[in-house]
Amino acid sequence: MTTSFGSLREIHKKRKECRICRSTNLIKFLELGETPLANSFLKSKDEFQSELSFPLDVYFCQQCSLVQLLDVIHPEVLFRNYIYVTGTSETIARHNQEYSRTVVNTLKMDSHDLVIEIASNDGSLLTCFKELGVKTLGIEPAINIAEIARSRGIETVTEFFNHQTARNIKATYGTAKAVIANNVLAHVDETRDFMSGCKELISPEGMVIVEVPYLRDFLERLEYDTVYHEHLCYFSVTTLMRLCESVGLSLVKIEHKPVHGGSLRMYAGHQENYPKHGEAVLKMVAEERQAGLTNIDRYHKFARDVQHTKTLLLQLLDELKSQGKSIAGYGAPAKGNTLLNYCGISTQYLDFTVDKNPMKVGLFTPGTHIPVLPVSELLERQPDYVLILAWNFAEEIMRQQQEYQARGGKFIIPIPTPTVV
Numbered sequence: 001m002t003t004s005f006g007s008l009r010e011i012h013k014k015r016k017e018c019r020i021c022r023s024t025n026l027i028k029f030l031e032l033g034e035t036p037l038a039n040s041f042l043k044s045k046d047e048f049q050s051e052l053s054f055p056l057d058v059y060f061c062q063q064c065s066l067v068q069l070l071d072v073i074h075p076e077v078l079f080r081n082y083i084y085v086t087g088t089s090e091t092i093a094r095h096n097q098e099y100s101r102t103v104v105n106t107l108k109m110d111s112h113d114l115v116i117e118i119a120s121n122d123g124s125l126l127t128c129f130k131e132l133g134v135k136t137l138g139i140e141p142a143i144n145i146a147e148i149a150r151s152r153g154i155e156t157v158t159e160f161f162n163h164q165t166a167r168n169i170k171a172t173y174g175t176a177k178a179v180i181a182n183n184v185l186a187h188v189d190e191t192r193d194f195m196s197g198c199k200e201l202i203s204p205e206g207m208v209i210v211e212v213p214y215l216r217d218f219l220e221r222l223e224y225d226t227v228y229h230e231h232l233c234y235f236s237v238t239t240l241m242r243l244c245e246s247v248g249l250s251l252v253k254i255e256h257k258p259v260h261g262g263s264l265r266m267y268a269g270h271q272e273n274y275p276k277h278g279e280a281v282l283k284m285v286a287e288e289r290q291a292g293l294t295n296i297d298r299y300h301k302f303a304r305d306v307q308h309t310k311t312l313l314l315q316l317l318d319e320l321k322s323q324g325k326s327i328a329g330y331g332a333p334a335k336g337n338t339l340l341n342y343c344g345i346s347t348q349y350l351d352f353t354v355d356k357n358p359m360k361v362g363l364f365t366p367g368t369h370i371p372v373l374p375v376s377e378l379l380e381r382q383p384d385y386v387l388i389l390a391w392n393f394a395e396e397i398m399r400q401q402q403e404y405q406a407r408g409g410k411f412i413i414p415i416p417t418p419t420v421v
């Protein structure tokens, strides 16, 4: 292993080689600057001085085309008390119901079958599976969040997932018909070890079902703010296929989903059962090559476009401030913190931001030190403009804030091109 940590004091490490193919032929194409950890909200002003920052640079592997960060922060620091709780959004709740029905139908699961979810968070998704009559097991490293899942009746193992954890779980619980990992693979440093752990846990006819943000949407919609230290890999169908091959899995099926600004949902099975990748998968791989995803030039263009959208956003905010307008934020997501830090948007522009998650209310945003207030403050203070930092929930937010709009309030959606709504 190239990035094992000796002690907790060793918080930051720099990786030398690609997570899929081990090549050292890696090109840096995007520098977002020294940035604090996107989920390290601060409790009080006393903490501002001692805040730590780390490089936020994105690399392209010339050998296998994997887009990745090489600066690795110790997972204990990143995830032990992770604040994100999946249960807080209506959009996600609907997605979970649709997801569990699709998986149960596709794999023809019944009450004898087990579904294991890695990074099961507060058990929101597994609860949907349980309601459909399937056996469930969660694996979740954040102790405080695993406790919420248990209180909802979802058995949960409190561990970081890797191949060794997988062997232990298999010895106790047996294999599963489905092993699900949603929005976690991209956060893992040892990508191949994680994927071979998933393979270990599935029965001969079982499937590994993984959902990751889609690199193509990231590039085309300029979603640079989804770069933060937790988010280590940015996958295409091409690189998922190479990853599956490297651990003896075949990429059977892939779906492109709108959730989280564009995601891929992949189904992989044992190579013994599925000797070939799916035909539709190979077609998407060919389309990605056509779109330039395997060529560094596409990434240099992306970096230029990111710089341009930052300039446009700052011009808009400067203009509004010069007119004496007040501006607040909506949401305090990880991605919002990348955007705020990269653009240099602090309390000189935003008086405050609001968030529905009560665990974030009362804290300050990392790096930019903007106070996070409850959503009710939007109507209390009625700022002239609201910059939507949680843009993947923009429609839901604007629907819920019709009163704010009716009183003359306006929204700004920051990417891909800053737009006033």
Ligand SMILES: [Zn+2]
Pocket (backbone or CB within 6 Å): 018, 019, 020, 021, 022, 023, 061, 062, 063, 064, 065, 066
């Ligand atoms: Zn590579």
